[in-house]
Amino acid sequence: xxxxxxxxxxxxxxxxxxxxxxxxxxxxxxxxxxxxxxxxxxxxxxxxxxxxxxxxxxxxxxxxxxxxxxxxxxxxxxxxxxxxxxxxxxxxxxxxxxxxxxxxxxxxxxxxxxxxxxxxxxxxxxxxxxxxxxxxxxxxxxxxxxxxxxxxxxxxxxxxxxxxxxxxxxxxxxxxxxxxxxxxxxxxxxxxxxxxxxxxxxxxxxxxxxxxxxxxxxxxxxxxxxxxxxxxxxxxxxxxxxxxxxxxxxxxxxxxxxxxxxxxxxxxxxxxxxxxxxxxxxxxxxxxxxxxxxxxxxxxxxxxxxxxxxxxxxxxxxxxxxxxxxxxxxxx
Numbered sequence: 510x511x512x513x514x515x516x517x518x519x520x521x522x523x524x525x526x527x528x529x530x531x532x533x534x535x536x537x538x539x540x541x542x543x544x545x546x547x548x549x550x551x552x553x554x555x556x557x558x559x560x561x562x563x564x565x566x567x568x569x570x571x572x573x574x575x576x577x578x579x580x581x582x583x584x585x586x587x588x589x590x591x592x593x594x595x596x597x598x599x600x601x602x603x604x605x606x607x608x609x610x611x612x613x614x615x616x617x618x619x620x621x622x623x624x625x626x627x628x629x630x631x632x633x634x635x636x637x638x639x640x641x642x643x644x645x646x647x648x649x650x651x652x653x654x655x656x657x658x659x660x661x662x663x664x665x666x667x668x669x670x671x672x673x674x675x676x677x678x679x680x681x682x683x684x685x686x687x688x689x690x691x692x693x694x695x696x697x698x699x700x701x702x703x704x705x706x707x708x709x710x711x712x713x714x715x716x717x718x719x720x721x722x723x724x725x726x727x728x729x730x731x732x733x734x735x736x737x738x739x740x741x742x743x744x745x746x747x748x749x750x751x752x753x754x755x756x757x758x759x760x761x762x763x764x765x766x767x768x769x770x771x772x773x774x775x776x777x778x779x780x781x782x783x784x785x786x787x788x789x790x791x792x793x794x795x796x797x798x799x800x801x802x803x804x805x806x807x808x809x810x811x812x813x814x815x816x817x818x819x820x821x822x823x824x825x826x827x828x829x830x831x832x833x834x835x836x837x838x839x840x841x
Contacts, residue, residue, distance in 0.1 A: 510582040510583040510738075511535070511582055512538075512582050512583075513530060513582065514539045514541060514584045515530075515539070515540050515541070516542070516585070516614065517541075517542055517587035517589060519544060519549055520542065520548050520552075520588070521547070521692040522687050522730075523540070524552035524691055525689060525691065525730050526585065526587065526730040526734075527556065528556070529730035529734060534734070538560060538562075539561075539562050539564060539581065540561065541564050541568065541573070542563065542564075543567050547591075547592075551824060568588045568611075568613060569605055569610040570613070571613055571617070574613050574617045578623055579621045581623060583624040584617075584623055584624070585626045585733065585737060586611065586625065586626065588606065588610060589606060589607050590606045590660070591657060592696070593632075593657050593780065594780060594839075596657035597655065597656065597781055600656035603657050603660040606660075607660035607661055607663070608663050608667070611667050611668070615671045615677060615679075618677055619671060619677050624737070625668070625680075626679065626681075627664065627665065627668045627682070628684070629661050629683045630683060631645055631683050631747070631789055632653065632657070632658035633662040633665060633683060634649045634650070634651060635651075635653060635658075635784065636786055636787060637785065637786040637787070637788060638786065641786070644749075644788040644789060645747060645789055645790060646747065646790045647744075647793060655782050665745075672743045673743075678742050679742065679743070680736050680737070680741070680742065680745070681745040682733060682747070683746075683747050683789075684732075684749070685721065685724050685787060686722060686724070687725070687726045688724075689725050689810070689814055690726070690814065692726075693828065693832075699825065700712065700836075701760050701763050702763055702814070702818045703825055705763055705764060706767070706819060710773055710774060712836065713756050713760055713777065714777060714779045714783060715779035717755060717757035717760070717774070717776065718785075719783060719784070719786065720753055720754065720755050720788070721753070721759075721787055722751075722752050722788050722789045723752035723753075723807055724748065724749055724750040724752055724802065724804075725750070725802070725803070725804035725810045727803060728750050728802040731802075732746070732794060733748075735800045741797070746791075746798075747790060747791050747793065748789065749789025750802035750807075751791075751805070752807045753786075757774075760774055761774075762811055763815065766811070777840060778839065780841075
């Protein structure tokens with residue numbers, strides 16, 4: 510796989526994967542990105558021009574997708590509308606990008622005979638009770654709660670159907686919540702880091718007991734590369750780093766890092782349909798492909814992420830005021 514097309518490669522998780530490919534392979538990489546508000550060309554700055562190029566375009570546009578796919582050996586599909594709150598305000602972009610966009614890519618790889626990896630989310634499984642000892646596995650039934658997670662569930666089903674019906678050489682990964690560099694300030698961890706960095710208070714939905722299974726984006730990238738190179742066609746792999754933390758635990762860790770009182774928190778209106786707990790069992794990925802996370806200490810990974818945001822104040826501040834104004838309008 511000397512030539513790799515990465516959709517959504519200027520976004521948070523996708524751009525980190527592009528960096529990972531540059532560092533760990535000899536592949537040449539094309540990034541296809543619509544460059545919406547969540548994308549950022551700066552995340553690709555400094556990468557070698559002879560190995561990485563950016564094409565601005567829509568994955569739902571067949572005239573853009575078809576010729577690009579035909580030039581490559583593999584497609585890694587990160588592009589997605591992914592913010593739950595936005596999907597509650599207007600589901601339509603999620604249906605277009607996550608369903609129609611994935612369909613358009615699948616048709617292109619089917620015609621070109623190109624290897625395809627589809628990046629999805631643990632949110633397709635719904636949620637778990639806080640006291641439930643179980644974790645999500647590859648056999649957990651789908652039970653999405655929001656327009657976002659429903660659209661991702663639908664895209665997963667499209668991939669499986671194209672594998673079975675048309676012989677597309679595809680794999681799927683469902684990952685837990687990512688954190689790390691270049692994540693937009695609308696997302697939970699960057700929002701809290703930047704609030705506290707500005708002398709404000711973290712904003713926590715509801716009672717703050719909702720649990721997420723956190724993974725550093727670099728570990729997500731290494732897992733996707735392992736699946737792309739060694740994963741069995743037609744298989745799904747769950748990616749997680751045993752990073753379960755409640756929202757309260759996360760914001761208190763951020764406050765401690767800044768030397769602030771751990772109870773210096775604002776509790777705000779809960780999100781509609783807010784899933785209670787996510788937890789990933791990644792045993793299949795580890796056993797079959799020998800993958801292990803590098804950031805197995807969440808506190809250390811969080812500290813590194815905080816330092817990154819402090820060092821990139823000029824980047825995130827451009828979107829901070831408008832993001833907080835949108836949240837304030839909803840009492841959040």
